[in-house]
Structures are given as structure tokens and as C-alpha cells.
Amino acid sequence: MRALRVALASAVATVGLALATSAGGAGARPAWPVTVRAANGAITIAHQPTRIMSLSPTATEMLYAIGAGSQVTAVDKYSNYPAGTPRTSLDGYSLNAEAVARYRPDLIILAYDPPALAAQLATLHIPVIYDPAAPTLAVAYHQYLGLGEATGHLAGARAEVARLRVRVAAIVRTAPHVPAGTTYYYELDPTYYTVTSATFVGQLLSMLGLHSIADAGGTHVSGGYPQLTAESILQANPSIILLADHGCCQATPASVAARPGWSALSAVAAGRIYVVSDSLASRWGPRVTLLLQAVASDLRRAFG
Amino acid sequence: MRSGEHAGDGAPAPPPVSATRPVLVALAVLVVVTLAATAIGPADLSLATVARVVAGHVGLHLPGRVSAIDQAIVWQIRLPRVVLGGLVGAMLALGGASYQGVFRNPLADPYLLGVAAGAGLGATIAIVSASRATYLLPLAAFAGGVVAVSLTYLVGARANGYATSASIILAGVAVAAVFTALQTNIQQQHAADLQPVYSWILGSLSVATWSDVRLIVPYVALSTVVLLGHRRLLDVLRVGEEEATSLGVDPRRVRLTVVAAATLGTAAAVSVSGLVGFVGIIVPHVVRLTTNASYRVVLPVSLISGASFLILADLGARMLDAPAEIPLGVVTAFIGGPFFIFVLRSRRSRQGTL
């Protein structure tokens, strides 16, 4: 979570760079070598990579979605989607360059850049694309295009982006209309860490007409991931509660309702507490539509 | 000046070291701090609302209605947090003062003896190995703390046949190092679970409930009774182990009892609050510098002032960045550090003029 927030901060700073990537890459057939821009600057890739190593579960999903799956030879231990990825015991949060080099990759994708790792890998002459957590859908789309260009699947990347745009628009269009001022409390862990509307998840939820109760303190407080006090949650009295901490911490609608004092909340009284899959919610890849779809159907149950 | 020959005949002996006045002052501060922390919170409730809720729960009925949410905010969220903060702060300060007395080392605290490292390891294991960690965590932290101190004691005692202050503190440092290393290693292998471990280590009262209060009250009460019972003996230990022995006190027995009681209470406290630093060192020191060095004063006044200190620090954690939280450990370090330096400096300049 913290790592995510750190990554996010640097991602925000590099949105501008990412925007430039897609504009430059648009239209041209990849002719090797190619140069792509990512959060770690311009990366030149000499040949079409055939031994890709993804240490980012989201990038893994993206690579398979754009048709580069057959070039992926190693992924980190959290890359559990799609089924059949070449999983290793590597952990994207604690890496050492030698363990990575052992797999002889010709392209590495990171979502978290441990201090000096990228620099160390650079001395091995392995190109590294650093795609940290996307703060917006637009940034996620640009990451798609960057990966497409780097792997020789630009067309696949474009098609996937187009599919996502259409799908997101359709979900938003058919989602139930929520009353104006509908608020949510999105729980990241049982100590009341949450998201503001400035985060990736927050923006998806905004598309459905929802507002975070954490926005009251400023949307950029704590990088968009503040820890709320229990009493401010109670006083804000959110219209719905979304639990993204079921997988990690076994939070359930029943356990939330049983928290001392929480029974006074209208979301609890009306049973508007929903579990959100943590593995969907923490990624910004092809399955964001599933997350959006799931929340839309929760809203249908809540307000339909 | 009275001459020596007549001093015995009805001349009143100077009163014993009296804790009465400092205790009353500390209690007055505690009352003010508690009232303030109950009245103030990120949920902007009126004083009348807060008063109505509290009165309602002690059997008084003030006119006026309070919404169910406001009711819950005051009684289920804010008050247990204030009470738990008070208990944890009192226990950490009393435990710290007791460790310092029994080891005759002004830096002795739960961190030095491995309690904190042990509790940290226990909490980390609970968080990464069990998905039901949220309610296992206090128990695991408690077990870890007790295991670490027992180990410290055993290692310290084995080193030269019997336990001296120095050998135990050295053993504590070694045990803490090993436990911290283990904890860091486990944490690194489970990077995805880093956040809960991390926030526990920073310390927080963000999810305080009455059941937490009920969980630690027996331990804190027992520990407090035993420790306060030793306040005169800790003064005897101030003349050193040999002289205390020649005065008829067994320093090892005192030390074992005090360490056991302080560890029990401290481990119970950190199991619900996480590792809140500074309280156990700063509060007793400020008490010592501003009142009297006698443990007959330092122990009870640290107990009460520790409660005030942590309640105040937690008020800061709730309010400074409202509606978001600031980790409590960060606040205690931020308030405690500079305040400590201030007291130390003003004390030194006063002594300079003596």
C-alpha cells in the first residue's frame, strides 16, 4: 500500500511524459530499434524482445491482453492472471539484480522501482520499463501503447485500448443513476485507510457519480490514500461502504456492521456494504472493467 | 537552628518524601486533558451534544435529543479512544520509570529490554501468517514481548551466573537486535502485507474500542498495583546492589518482580496500541526533573502524567490533519522530543545558577 502510494507520486509527475509517448508512437510500424518513454525516461530497445520479464502483475495482464503473452518468459509471484503465466518466486518489492539477471531477460517491466535497481539493471544492458501505478485511466492507456510499441504489438495495444474505452463508456452509460451527493467509504484496510477521488479507484468511482468521504480533507492529502479517523467516518455517514480489505484482512459486511458504533451508519442500516475484490482493485490493467462492472451492479442493488 | 541534643524531644521529623502535591497537580492536568480530548474531535460536535451522551451513559438525562450517529461517535469511538490512550500512556510511563529504577539506568525502557522488538515480531508473524490477524495481533504481540524479555533475562543471567543490571541490558540489546532482524526479514518476504505491520509499528489508537479497554485493564491494573507497591524498594536500590543487599533487600528478587510486572503491563499496552515510543523515557524524566527523583514520587506521577501525555498526543493524531490520521508514534516523537529538550535545557540553566 505504501509502496503503491510512493509509486503513485512519481507516476503523477510523469503523466506528461507518458502523454508524449503515445503521440510520438502513433501510426508508425515498429521498426527496430524503437525508443519508448516510460516513467524512467526514454528506453531504447534494439530488437523485438522474446524474453520479457514482468515484475508487475498489472503489466503482465496488459502484455497478455495485447498479444505479447508468448514473449513473456518470467513473471513475479503476484502475477496470477491470466492463468498459465510463467510465475517465479520473485517479489517485485524486494529484488536483487542478480536474481533478475538469472532469467536472462531482454526486457524488464517494473511497477515498483526499488532504490538503484533500475540503475543496476542498466549496467547489465537490459532495457527496463518502469510503469508505476497509473493515477488515471488515461495514463493506463498510455502504458498499454508503450508496452505495445516495445514488444511489437502496437496494433494489439490500440485495439485493447479501444475495447476498454468502449466498455467503460457502456458500463457508465448503463449504470444506475445514484442520487446527487451519494458518498462512499472505500476501505483499504481495517485501520481505515481509504482513497480520495484523486486516486485511480476514486476516479473510476467518480464516473459512476460517487464521491469519497475522504475528499473533505482535500483530495491529495496523504497522496490520496489517507487514514481516516473512525469518528470522521461516522460523522460523514457514507451512503455506501466498499470493502477492498476482504482478501487481506477478512473484512465482511457483517464484521463491519459489528464494529462498535457503526450500526448507527445508514449504509449499515440499509445493508449497503459490498466487498470489492482486492486483486481487481489494486490493478489498472484490462480488468478495470470488471471492477467498474461489479461496483455498478452493487449500485443497482443499492439504489436500483 | 535546633541543637542536636533536643531534636528527639518532640521535634517533628521532616515529613517523608511526599507525592501528594505533585499527584494532585498531575491529576488536575489529567482531568483537563481528558475533558478536552472528549470534547474535541474531527467530528465537529457541540459541547452540549457530548455532555448529553456522556450524561446519558452515567444515568443522568439532560434535555435534548442526540442522533444515533453522534451518540455512537462520542460513546463508541471517541471515549474508548481517550480511555485507551490514557491506559496505554499510563502503563508505558509507569513501566519505563520502573525499568529505569530497577536497572538504575535512565535509558532503560521497553525498547532496550526487547519487549518492543518481541512484540513487533509477534505482531508481524500474526499479520503475515494469519488472515484473521486483526484479532490475533494483540495476543501475538503480547506473547512476543513476554518471550523476548524472558530470553533477555535468561541470557543476561547465564552470562555470568547471576543477573546484573549491565548484563541484562546488554542481553536486551542483543535479543532486540535478533528479534528486529527476524521481524524485518519476515516483513521483506511479505512485502504485500507491509502496510499493516508498518502502521502497527508506528503505533495508533485509530481502531480503539471498549473491548480493547476491557482486554488490557486487568493487566494494567495488576501491573500498576505491583509496581507502585515497589516504589520504596526502588528508592532502596538507588544505593546500589551491594548496599541494598546489606540493608536486607534482595535486589534480584525486586528486579525480577518489577521486570515481570512492567513487561506484563507494557506488552498488554503495546499489543493494542502498537509501538508508541518516547512515552516510557520522556514522561519519567520530565517528572524526575520537575518534581523529585524519589520513586515514591516518580512512579505515581509518571503513571498519571503518562496518561495525560498520550491522550494529548492522540488528540493531535486525530486533529492535526483531520479528517485524516497522523500516526501516534510520529506525534509522540514530535511533541515529546522538543519538549524533552526544553525541560532538559531549562533544568540545566537553573542548576547552573545554584
Add this chain to the structure above:
Amino acid sequence: MSALELRGLAVSYDGVAALCGIDYALAPGTWLGLIGANGAGKSTLLRALVRLVAYQGTVRVGGAEVARLSRRRLAQQVAFVPQTPELPREMRAIDYVALGRTPYLGYFAAERPADRRVGHELLARLGLDALAERPVGALSGGEVQRLVLARALAQEAPVLLLDEPTSALDLGRRVEALELVDQLRAERGLTVVAAMHDLTLAGQFATEVALLDHGRLVRTGTPDAVLTDAELGRYFGASVRVLRDDDGDLVVVPRRQRGGPS
């Protein structure tokens, strides 16, 4: 009955004998001066009597065997003034003296008014009552010496052990402190065992002298009998002359070793 009786007392540190085969009995009211070169075992003997070191043999205080007494009972029988006491500098003088009442208090008990009265009377007796509420750290060397003595006396034990009681004091203070102990000995029938560096003072205050050498008692008796040119020269490895002053008191004077035969 002897106030203090030692039978076959032996102490060894890590297998090396520090004391061996000590037999001695003291009548109540005796002042025994322990003398001997550095390392002869004077401090070890005193520490064995309060069980700060483990010993073999028998030590009886007022007929009771020291090894069988509880720490508290022992502290009621024997008070000990160490050579360099550890001083809690911030503690008030009166509270320091009151520590001497510890053997009479239960584990969790607080001091009673009677205990404080004992402490205050002793302070007055030693001329420290004006300083009762001063911190220990603010007292002069001589005042501290008397204060530590007062704490030991507050134990109201029939036997008082002093380890080099005057080593830190200047000449005038030395005599003053010892005079005080001697008065109390006379008044209360205290039995005093004092390790004494200054042989002249030992000769003036002790009623009996015991000379230790390498952990053994080599000479015992009255000061006149033990403090002689020959004995001291033999066991201290120095040439001394024992004189008498105008009042008939012993004076031990070291003799300068002149180079070459005279």
C-alpha cells in the same frame, strides 16, 4: 555470649583462597581493628560477615548463624558501611538515613513515623539536622561520611562493620568520625569491626587489633601487643617505629629507607 563469633571462616574467589581458617570471638562493646597490607583480606572478611561473599565455616551474630538468617534479619543484626558508598545525589539526607530502616519494613510497607523519628534523631546526633532536607549531592565529604554512618546506625544493629571508614577524609574529620563511633560504642554497647588503614588511628580507637596477612590471622591482641616495630615491619614490608605521645597513645611512624647500609 560473644557478639560475633567466627569459626573456621574461609572465602575463596574462583578457587583462590582469599581468607582461610579465621577463628575469632568478640565480646559486646569491643572495637576490633582489622589491619594488614593491601590485599590481606580485610574487606573480604567484612563482606563475608554480611554475606556479600559466600563463605565456608561458621559465623554467629548474637548466637545466631549468619548463613541461616534471612537477609532482613541479618540486616537487623549487622550494619555495614562500605568503603565507597554509592550515593543517590538527588535523594534528601533524611530520606537517605531512613533507608537504614529498611530491615524493619515489610516488602510493600511504607516507612512509619517512628522510622523517620529514628532517622531524624540520628541526624541530630551527628549534627546534620540542619541539612536534613538537602540533597545528598550537596553535602561535603565530611557530612556525607557522617550521613552514611547515620544510615548504618539507623539499622539499630548490635554489630557495626566499617570498611576503611575514614579514607576519604582529611585528618581532622577522620578523628571526628571515629570519635563519634567510639561514643556510640560506649553508649550503646555497639560491637565495631573496622578495617583500618591508618595504624595510628587503629592504635588509638581499637580495643583489640587483628593483623591479617595473605588471608590468615597472624597476630591478635591489644594494640600494644600487636602494633610493634617488629610485627609491622614483618607484615607490612616496611620499616616503622612505634612511639608513644605525651598522652601515652600509640603513634606509628614510617621510617625512611636510606640507601645503602648505615
